[in-house]
């Protein structure tokens with residue numbers, strides 16, 4: 363009897379330069395999870411289209427940058443399927459079908475949509491319908507592969523719950539077609555905050571670059587950004603974890619803990635009596651070392667576009683093979699006629 367490993371699906375939209383938040387919230391687990399899961403790592407370029415025009419995004423460049431970062435973070439194309447969402451047409455096809463099983467009111471409740479709508483309203487900008495439907499495409503991404511587990515940051519929790527609701531609704535009508543996925547959200551590091559506004563999530567689309575550590579930032583920028591990061595005015599200064607009252611320090615602690623792979627409680631013992639300026643030096647040192655290694659590997663991959671395209675091609679073929687099976691079952695059960 364062949365025992366199948368559970369299926370893991372994760373994705374990042376190439377809507378800008380990836381941040382240390384993306385890494386800590388999800389990518390940092392990807393490499394090690396390849397051992398115990400059948401992993402699919404997707405570059406969600408169709409999702410990025412929702413904001414591409416607004417951000418004047420060079421999508422092709424951003425896709426290849428993202429793919430190189432996936433590889434640099436330890437994702438191995440011989441163990442996992444790495445692919446670009448738009449290459450697997452089944453995502454768009456299932457997206458439409460799931461639209462027919464989703465409710466306007468549940469999409470309207472999505473916090474991320476409400477936030478994006480508010481930002482657009484304040485800037486007197488229009489928002490496109492895709493931004494509203496966005497979580498349904500996410501549901502299609504996940505459900506096509508009979509996914510068991512989705513490692514994500516906290517901001518995506520609600521979207522995974524919606525995915526489960528849509529799958530459950532469909533299954534109650536037609537039988538067990540879709541696996542109900544679980545989100546995997548770590549206790550620490552699932553919401554890395556902005557450096558200057560530590561009550562706001564760090565985001566690749568932030569117009570203030572000083573709020574964000576990008577994975578491709580140069581060392582000079584890292585020093586500047588961390589040195590300027592907001593702390594607090596507690597006297598005498600004391601380093602401890604308190605997200606409510608010390609959001610800046612707690613955020614730096616979460617970053618340090620994630621990239622050094624050390625428990626916050628252990629770090630806190632080592633940091634007893636350390637001043638904020640010294641603490642920032644430690645954070646700078648650790649981030650610099652971490653990013654130096656990541657960028658070195660990234661550069662090796664990024665300069666070989668032929669190799670990157672080969673990975674994307676092979677990944678798409680494997681993903682298509684899997685996704686076609688689910689889509690066929692869905693088409694059959696809905697009575698959609700196929701040509702063969």
Ligand code: TYM
Pocket residue numbers: 371372373374375376383384385386387388406409499500503504512513514515516517518551552553554555563564565
């Ligand atoms: P995206 O591109 O905004 O973010 C990618 C992943 O990074 C996490 N993340 C963070 N984690 C911690 N702290 C932060 N500051 C931070 N910022 C982002 C996100 O939670 C996410 O896990 N719609 C998704 C991409 C997507 C997807 C999917 C994810 C498309 N289809 C299917 C999972 C499954 C998105 O825009 O993520």
